[in-house]
Amino acid sequence: MTIMFTKCAFGLSLALLLSIVVAIGLGPAAVPPQDTLRYLGAALTGGTIALDEVPVYEIIWQLRTPRVLLAAVVGAGLAAVGVGVQALVRNALADPFVLGISSGASVGAVTVLVTGVVVGVYAVSLGAFLGALTAAALVHLVARTASPLRLVLTGIALAYAFQAAMALLVYLVPQGESTATVLYWTLGGFGAATWGALPVVAVLVVAGLVVLRRWAGDLDLLALGDETAVSSGLDVRALRTRLFLLTSLMTGAMVAVSGAIGFVGLIVPHLVRMVTGAVHGRVLVLAPLVGAVLAVWVDLLARTVVAPRELPLGVVTALVGVPVFLVLLRRRAYVFGSTR
């Protein structure tokens, strides 16, 4: 198992690097991988390129590179947060958005958009992030304890409230943009990626991945049940609170830049467990890699299939995710979380 795990981790890292280079090259203006690498090298080391290459270079470096990197970061983050939230609420069907955080983000984004309380390039993202954190705080406050069932039920109930609030905002202030914003936040996408927005979310997500991986042993204990976990020396309440804070922060940061991208956080943890087993120490290494690769390719599909138009990312993840999920459900060998 350990040899296979090492092979998987190595192979996936390689696949991720290749996918990033290929995806940066592909699009309405396709660039061969060797040119892509040359442009990237030029950008990173300050090398020179021919004058007639500048327009393509601009597309590669200013548009596609941040976009593909954002897809990789968010894909990795969503997959890892999916693992974390499934452990937090002890439910195999949970995903990063089950606690109402994405709906909160949408409310925040739309509020900023229709009221204009914050201005600037990142105003809407900031609104979404604040909305996500407000939603998380509300869910935690209303649920009062971090007990799994209460968290899920509170999250679901409040998500309805947030959606209603968002619909009301759009209804009352029917600006042309607000409906589009709602749709964008609901289905997600990496079209808004810029070099300016990337570092914040990348730092938050990568730091979160490291912390989650460090908690892997505790997440294993949590899966045995609260009584057994506490008898093994784990402060279950404290872990749940920390886990809730971390996953909310990561989710908020990701939703703020890319909307609520569905299915990645739900499917990837299960795919990985099928191959490597349930031990979090392994799952929390492989799931981010798989999530990153998946998101890079899904985004590539979304922006090339009907080019020059773009499919909403949620549509593509659903097209890929739903069949995978149904096949998973039918496989007898894989026991889905709960007992048979």
Add this chain to the structure above:
Amino acid sequence: MTLSLHGIAVALGGREIVRELSLDVATGTVVGLVGPNGSGKSTALRCVYRALRPVRGTVRLDDADLSTLPLRHSARRIAAMTQDNGSDLDFTVSELVALGRAPHGDRDPTIVREAMKRVGVDHLADRGVLTLSGGERQRALAARALAQTPEVLVLDEPTNHLDIAHQIGLLAALRDTALTVLVVLHDLNLAAAVCDRIGVLAHGRLVAVGPPREVLTPTVLREVFGVEAEIVAHPTTGRPQLLYTF
């Protein structure tokens, strides 16, 4: 090393579940807790493995008040087999048993293998726990508790899914470990056969405590459990055995 409960009281939802319970478990002895449903047995155990904190009284381990120790420190000395019946995730049996090493911060494969052998689950090492039968899973959980290499083992109805051979096998294996054991059992004949001392709980109070022969009397059975029974000595071991009258 002695585990002792000093006048502990537990209230849940405004009701006192355990009242002024005092009980000593001497080093290397097996002490059974018996009593009808809802008499507070499991609640008392939860105080020992620290899922609950008594509102009054203390649980002491070698004169150290448990509530003053970090959870992880007491977990290195007290392991529990709780009513949690397995796992949300499909760990293999050896992965599950290795989780018993968590408070020690290692995965010592020798200890893990030894623990699995002791309760006869070593042949299931690579099976997923979610595919096991209830009894197999229960034995895997017993192995997990043993892998914690505790001084004290606390067991909440460890035999309720086991067939008779495994009931006897598990309890005999636990007795042979020379650990200090506090165990809740429903089967009074099993309790009489393996326990050095038995405590009888009724409505959260300890109503009798002592060697099985002294505690399991027709009067106690009638007044606490509401059953009629004859007590006879086992022809070979001399332990008391109960013959119920229907």
